[in-house]
Amino acid sequence: MRFPYLTVLVLLPAAGALALGLMVRASRLVVELVGLAVALATLGLAVAVAVLLHAGAGGYQFVSDHAWAQSLGISWFVGVDGISVFLVVLAGVLFPIALAGARARENARAFVAWMLLLEAACIGTFISLDLILFFLFFELTLVPAYFLISGWGFTRRAYAAVKFFVYTFLGSAFLLVGILVLAFLHQSQRGVLTFSLPALEHTHLTGSTGVLLFLAFTAAFAVKAPLFPFHTWSPDAYTEAPTGGSMVLSGVLAKLGTYGIIRFDLNLFPQAAKTLAPLLLTLAVIGILYGALVASAQSDLKRLVAYSSLAQMGFITLGVVAGSKIAMVGAVLLMFNHGVITAGFFLLIGFLERRRGTATIADLTGLQGPAPVLAALFTVVMLASIGLPGLSGFVSEYLILIGTFATHAWWGVAATFGVVLAALYLLWVYQRVFHGRATGENAQVVDATTSERWVMVPVVVLVVVLGVFPKPVLDRISPSVQQLISHVAPAGVSK
Amino acid sequence: MTGLVLPSIHYLAILPVVILFVAALVLLVASALVRGALSRALTTGFTLAASLAAAAAAIWQWSYVADHGATTTIAHAIVLDGFAVVSSAVVALSLALATLVAHDWSRREHVAGAEYHVLSLAAAAGAILMCQANDLVVIFLGLEILSIGLYVLVAFDRQRAISAEAALKYFLLGGFASAIFIYGAALVYGATGSTNLTSLSYFLGSNTLLRPGLLFAGGGLLLVGFAFKVAVVPFHLWSPDVYHGAPTPVTGFMASIVKVGAFAAFLRVLVSALGTQMTTWRPILFVLIVASTLVGASLGLVQRNIKRMLAYSSINHAGFILLGLYAADARGSAATLFYLMTYAPIVVASFAVVTLVGGEGDEAHSIASYRGLARRQPWLGGALAVLLLSQLGAPLTTGFYAKFAVLAASVDAGGGALALIALLGAAIAASFYLRWVFALYADEGRGATRVPVPAATGLVIALGVVITVLFGLWPGPLASLAQHATVLFTP
Numbered sequence: 001m002r003f004p005y006l007t008v009l010v011l012l013p014a015a016g017a018l019a020l021g022l023m024v025r026a027s028r029l030v031v032e033l034v035g036l037a038v039a040l041a042t043l044g045l046a047v048a049v050a051v052l053l054h055a056g057a058g059g060y061q062f063v064s065d066h067a068w069a070q071s072l073g074i075s076w077f078v079g080v081d082g083i084s085v086f087l088v089v090l091a092g093v094l095f096p097i098a099l100a101g102a103r104a105r106e107n108a109r110a111f112v113a114w115m116l117l118l119e120a121a122c123i124g125t126f127i128s129l130d131l132i133l134f135f136l137f138f139e140l141t142l143v144p145a146y147f148l149i150s151g152w153g154f155t156r157r158a159y160a161a162v163k164f165f166v167y168t169f170l171g172s173a174f175l176l177v178g179i180l181v182l183a184f185l186h187q188s189q190r191g192v193l194t195f196s197l198p199a200l201e202h203t204h205l206t207g208s209t210g211v212l213l214f215l216a217f218t219a220a221f222a223v224k225a226p227l228f229p230f231h232t233w234s235p236d237a238y239t240e241a242p243t244g245g246s247m248v249l250s251g252v253l254a255k256l257g258t259y260g261i262i263r264f265d266l267n268l269f270p271q272a273a274k275t276l277a278p279l280l281l282t283l284a285v286i287g288i289l290y291g292a293l294v295a296s297a298q299s300d301l302k303r304l305v306a307y308s309s310l311a312q313m314g315f316i317t318l319g320v321v322a323g324s325k326i327a328m329v330g331a332v333l334l335m336f337n338h339g340v341i342t343a344g345f346f347l348l349i350g351f352l353e354r355r356r357g358t359a360t361i362a363d364l365t366g367l368q369g370p371a372p373v374l375a376a377l378f379t380v381v382m383l384a385s386i387g388l389p390g391l392s393g394f395v396s397e398y399l400i401l402i403g404t405f406a407t408h409a410w411w412g413v414a415a416t417f418g419v420v421l422a423a424l425y426l427l428w429v430y431q432r433v434f435h436g437r438a439t440g441e442n443a444q445v446v447d448a449t450t451s452e453r454w455v456m457v458p459v460v461v462l463v464v465v466l467g468v469f470p471k472p473v474l475d476r477i478s479p480s481v482q483q484l485i486s487h488v489a490p491a492g493v494s495k
Numbered sequence: 496m497t498g499l500v501l502p503s504i505h506y507l508a509i510l511p512v513v514i515l516f517v518a519a520l521v522l523l524v525a526s527a528l529v530r531g532a533l534s535r536a537l538t539t540g541f542t543l544a545a546s547l548a549a550a551a552a553a554i555w556q557w558s559y560v561a562d563h564g565a566t567t568t569i570a571h572a573i574v575l576d577g578f579a580v581v582s583s584a585v586v587a588l589s590l591a592l593a594t595l596v597a598h599d600w601s602r603r604e605h606v607a608g609a610e611y612h613v614l615s616l617a618a619a620a621g622a623i624l625m626c627q628a629n630d631l632v633v634i635f636l637g638l639e640i641l642s643i644g645l646y647v648l649v650a651f652d653r654q655r656a657i658s659a660e661a662a663l664k665y666f667l668l669g670g671f672a673s674a675i676f677i678y679g680a681a682l683v684y685g686a687t688g689s690t691n692l693t694s695l696s697y698f699l700g701s702n703t704l705l706r707p708g709l710l711f712a713g714g715g716l717l718l719v720g721f722a723f724k725v726a727v728v729p730f731h732l733w734s735p736d737v738y739h740g741a742p743t744p745v746t747g748f749m750a751s752i753v754k755v756g757a758f759a760a761f762l763r764v765l766v767s768a769l770g771t772q773m774t775t776w777r778p779i780l781f782v783l784i785v786a787s788t789l790v791g792a793s794l795g796l797v798q799r800n801i802k803r804m805l806a807y808s809s810i811n812h813a814g815f816i817l818l819g820l821y822a823a824d825a826r827g828s829a830a831t832l833f834y835l836m837t838y839a840p841i842v843v844a845s846f847a848v849v850t851l852v853g854g855e856g857d858e859a860h861s862i863a864s865y866r867g868l869a870r871r872q873p874w875l876g877g878a879l880a881v882l883l884l885s886q887l888g889a890p891l892t893t894g895f896y897a898k899f900a901v902l903a904a905s906v907d908a909g910g911g912a913l914a915l916i917a918l919l920g921a922a923i924a925a926s927f928y929l930r931w932v933f934a935l936y937a938d939e940g941r942g943a944t945r946v947p948v949p950a951a952t953g954l955v956i957a958l959g960v961v962i963t964v965l966f967g968l969w970p971g972p973l974a975s976l977a978q979h980a981t982v983l984f985t986p
Contacts, residue, residue: 071829071975072896072903132899140890150933158933166926173918176899180906180914 005049006062006078006127009088012042013095014120020113028108032099035112039096042119046092050085055475058082058483060129060198068133073183073193077130082480083262083332086473087126087255090339093458094251095119101347101455102244104152111152115244118144122252126259131179131195135172138220138260141253142168145245152242160233160240167233171223175260178216182268185209201267201487207275214272217265218280225257225313227280228287238306239359243350246302250309251343255335258316262328262484266320270488273321280321281404281411287314289414292421296428301352301359304429305345308385311418312338318415319400323488327403328481329474334396336473337384337466341393344381344459348374351452352433355445361429366438371447375434377456382430384463386423392466505568507559508575511549511583512623515590518545519616526609533609539598539951542612546591546619553584567629571691574629574763577980581832582626582759585839586752590619592843592955593748599949600744600850604652604857611651615748618644622756629767631680631690631717634760638676638724641756642669645749649741652857661740668723668733676720682713692768699771714769718779721764724757726806727813728786735798738806739860743853746802747846750809751839758816762831766823773823780821784913787814788920795927800860801849804927805842808886811924812838818901818917822908825981830900833977837893837966841885844959847952848879854946862934867943869935875948876935878960885963887928888921892967896974 016038020031053061060079068076080088095115104111121144124137142165150161179195186203187193194200205213223230234254238246261280266273291311298304316338319331351374352367353359368375384391387398397419404412438445448456466473506513522541526533557580560566565576597611621640628634646669650662684690686709687698704710719730726734738746769776791810798804816838819831852868853859869876885892898921902914948956966973 069896069969069971069974071978072900072970136890136895139895143884143889143891146929147936150929151936158930161933162926162929165929166922169925170919170922173915173922176902176918177906177911177915180903181911184903184907 004064005045006080007064007076009042009045009049009127010078010120010124012045012120013038013116013123017113017116017120020109020116023109026109031109031112032103035116036096036099038116039092039099039119042123043089043092043096046089046123049080050089050476053080053082053085053476055082056479058479063129072132073195074132074136075130075196077133077196078127079129080127082476082478083484084126084259085476086332086336087252087259088123090255090336091119091122091126091252093462094248094339094343097343097347097455097458098244098247101452102242102247102350104242104244107151111148111242111244114144114147114151115248118148118248122248122256125256129197131183131197131200131264133195134264135176135179138175138224138256139169139172141256145249145253148245149237149241152245153240154242155240156236157240160236164233164237167230168220168223171220171230174216175220178213181216182213197264197267203268205269205271207271210269210272211275214265214269214276217268218261221257221260221265222283223257224260225254225317226310227257227313227317228283228290228310231287231310234310235303235306238309238346239300239302243346243353246346246350247343250306250346251339254309254313255339258313258320258331258335261317261320262332266484266488273488274323277321277323277408280317281408284314284317284321285411285414285418287311287317288418289421292418292425296421296425299361301349301361301364301429301433302346304361304425305342305349308422308426309338309342311422312342312385315397315400315415315418318404318411322400322404322407322411323485324403324407325478325481325485326406327400328485329477330396330399330401330403332477332481333466333470333473334393334400337392337396337463340459340462341381341385344377344456344463345385347455347459348378348381351448356441361432364433365442366434366436367442367445368434369438370443370445373448373453377448377460378430378434380460380463382426384467386426387419390464390467392463392470394467395470502570503568505566505575507552507556508566508568508573508627510552510556511587512620512627514545514549514552515587515616515620515623518542519613519620522609522616523613526613532607535598535602535607538609538612539594542594542616543591545616546587546594549587549619549623550584550591553580553587556580556583567693571693572630572633573627575627577982578759578763578828578832579627581976581980582755582835583623585755585836586619586622586626589748589751589755589839589843590615592840592847592958593744593751595951595955596747596843596847596850597744599952600742602949603855604742606651611648614644614648618648618748619752622752625756626759628760629692629763631683631692631764634764635673635677635680637756637760639673641753642673642724645745645753648745648748649737651745652742655740655857657740658742661737664733664740665737672720672723672730675716675723679713679716679718679720682709682716684713686710686713692763695768696770699769710772711775714772714776715779717764718776721757721761722783725754725761725813725816726810727783727817728790728810731787731791731810734810735803735806738809739800739802743802743846743850743857746805747843747850750805750842750846754809754813754816754842755835755839758820758831758835762820762828765820766828770823777821780817781910781913784814784817784821785916787811787817788917789923792920792923792927795924798927799862801862801865801931802860804931805845805849808924808928809842811920812886814920815898815901815917818905818910818913821910821913822904824904824908826907827901827904829978829981830904832980833900833974834897836973836977837897837963840959840962841882841894844956845879845882845886847955847959848875848882851875851946851948851952862931865931865934866937866939867935868946870938871943871945872948875946875956878956880932880935881960881963883928883932885967887925890967891964893963893970893973895967896970900974
């Protein structure tokens, strides 16, 4: 029997969380080292899976399928392909960075334990091929995320945590009912009750049923992503969450939504996906433009990144539903890149906040003088987010836009304005925060410490390397996307 | 000229009821004969032994049913099938847990004597009778035994006016509900000529009623009677006051066994007796489910008292359990049973925590008493957090699968919209559970005194948490037990 990589990938952080939960007397240092070690081991395993993944093949690999709760019809059915593997790696990368770079001020043991449980849940969501198992992990992410926001967040954390929980819970309601309806439809056609994704792909759906189910599934994913107009929870959650929480919420959890659209909406309802593509494309474009405009009007750095995230998630959605292979490859790549970039943003804002006690833009000025390294790091992340050629954001946004031009030209044209707007508001905020003369408290700001620099190294490396040499990643994404596109092809345009 | 012919009695079938009844009688007589009050350890131990014996008898019954199939006895008035056995066992085990909680509570509140245990044994016997009843009259009998015991238990704390008020309210409304129920049974008898559930289903299956008005009226009244007992909207008005007023261990006891007994009987009436009339009662159930899940959740939002909050939460749960009844097929019955199996220990354990935090006098039930509890006492507060999350339906707890099972059943039965509405109710409910969880982990109140955790109550809380987490990770055995139990349904 082969080594059960994926099962271990979920169980390792979960076991770490459990162990930390029981280490009642451990000191803060021990707790944080254990947490970091577990997260790094998980990263190692995730990278091993990505490297061992057979690059030329599009199907699911590392598959394992075990009966779990047979009387309920649920099985432990997991596997990865070129699309999900990079999201697993993304989770593997961001959690150790968050643990090392954004340590909790108090009660570190519980913080690290919740973070590891959240990592287990995220990875579980990305590898599930059983719909109920997916739903279980999808919902499970809410619990640690809720505790992270409400336990270590800022002033309005209670409100933000409950809003986040209830919003996503509400979205999931549609998903659960959708899954059940689909499974029973399949049962009535084939005589077996199963929640397995490959099996349910063969359900025969009439046009309107497909559309309704597509909408039910998409409701959950649109809230999670978030996609305009289901985004109102996200600025609150991202702003009130502790830095580590914001990093993984926007970096990893948001990807659950767009990943869900790729994996479930497109695989299960290709016909409906084609019918409703204009709707989603329009929402995506509105999200891109609206996110950018609202971001430029924010007075708080974290809310600005939250809205810029909304715009970026719009780009991802655009690439996913455009129905072109190139755009979808770009979207998958952008999921990874945006995860790294936005986590980098929140981490840097966390550094600033630790120094100044505020993330209000008006209170910060001229920080380039006292903190040049911090400013340089911010510049790199910002330029990557704008989409400067040579950095990671460019490759993915470029792929999405040229792919979309080929299939849905006008939406592509509209989305391009989003790139320009992003440059505007990011450069403007950079100017306000880092340029000028630092006076008062701003002049006292200490530059990035050694440990802070080290924590930012992986972010910068990923941003640069994936900007210059994305080939190994693209090679693994492409076959899976090709397979998906040809699955959707009879319905969609293949370009 | 023949005399009265007694029907044959299959004693194994009624063994759990007999055990609990005899135990109640023995305790009652003993407490009358012994000078002074019986020692607390003795009465608790005796009640515990009786409830465990009843549970053991249920295991014996289970092996009998597995070998010989389902059967009825005493002129088909009592049924011995998998569903009855498992639900009886749930009642017996809930009694055991509730007894342990009551033990520590009675010591704290200086409640002496065996009366509490006599009444709880009798009430549990009534609940088990309801689980096994195959006749409307027997259901009524069980209902009354259960209720009369509870009327007194609710008033047990004579020091508190609120307890007496709750008892009176419960007594009046409960008596009213019983009257409605028995009137419904009479009308059904008038329409069909029988009160036996099997005969009813046979009669309705082989005859077409030209004037079904009498049957509808009777069935409707039965439905209202049950709706009162399980407290679904709009027949729920008594429950927040009674939950609040009753001594907390009684609330926990009541919340678990009444739900199990009443829902088991409710299910049997709807599925086995009135299954043919599904098209008539489904719309009514639809309204009850929508109202209970949404109203229960919304009113729960504004509660500042945890017992009232849990009362509304139980209304919300009742709406979910009704989803299984709505489906009214094998999947729905199994889902209902599974829900009851998982809900009973959670609710007893939740009220066990509330009993402890309530403190001497059983008064500290406001949200303020819970602020920072999990910071001061991580185990106690953490346990309550887990129990609340399970009630919310969070993954990795049994609450998730319970909700999943009933939702799946209702979707399978064509109730997709209903499932969606119920889930909206669950989302609203989530916000009030989370508010309590947030209070548990709040930073304030570090200076407050520690809540003492006596051994017996601590054990109950631990068991509740272990059950919900263990079967939350590994739901297979419980779910397949529920499924098997339902396969062995009434003949």
